[in-house]
Amino acid sequence: MNKLLLSAAIASTMGLASQGFAAGPIDGTIYGKINVSVVNSDDGASDEWNLNSNASRLGVKGKTEIADGLYAVYKAEFEMCVDDGDCKGQTFTQRNIMGGVRGSFGTVWAGKHDSPTKLAQNKIDLFNDLEGDIKNTFEGENRVSNIVAYTSPTINGFSSTVAMMPGEGADVDGDGQDDTGLTDGISYSVSYSMDNLYIAVAGDQDVDSQDLMRIVAQYKMDALKLGVMYQQNENNLGTKDESGFFVSAAYQLDKKTTLKAQYGSIEDDVDGDEEETLSLGADYKLAKGTKVYVFYTDNTDSSTGVADDEDTAFGLGMEHKF
16 A cells, blocks of 8 residues: 555656646556665775665566557666665666566567576575675676567476677677677576476576576475576687586574575686685564575685685675565
């Protein structure tokens, strides 16, 4: 009821500002998340405390029936920086924004959005948006501009998404030539989800200058949830050829407390450099959409012939979804 009133208030304000009201029902949902943490970070050169806003966001999403069984779908999501109000010089920065058409055939959509490869990760990253986020170690966690995609309907647990990114004149593949085609970048995923099992195969070609393939699996056994990912990627210049794995485990002690751990390692076959990430933590649920948490993360970069670059972080935080 509160969301409906809030939607009506926003729609009324926008209508008054434009001297008119749009015809039809309010069919969107306003949603968001506030995630803040107090973190001690130590990179060997400095040891400091910070208040962090961890991808806090505000968005609206919905669908409108435009014909029998055919819907226009949309999402507009923005990050807001709760700690200091400065999101890279702006009050809000763009996250996932898309529009499309959905029917029995699936969904055709376009915008700026997480790639199918990133989405295929599902929720095996138990410390997403924190210092232990998988994106700090592994390639492939991309939010892509100018994406045109198709997502199939789910049939017997199987679903797939394929996305194309036109280069729009940029040198996407690093060959020194401007790319102007529709399929200068490609990302795809094929997944299977049934009961407590999730499996996905995903990949990128010429996305963020990388060719990449990953396999993801997650399985829930009573109070224990296990996740695993294997990944290979190489850049367009041939100067990086990586392979590695990632594992995670969450154990629900009771209705409110969950213990979490994850570890990932990836090695570059070209120069032998290696990156590792280790995170431990616990969540305590205060209400349906609210939790407090504690975590410890150790991210280590090892380069041949030089000392390891190690960053550690310890933090306490709170997340509220609405």
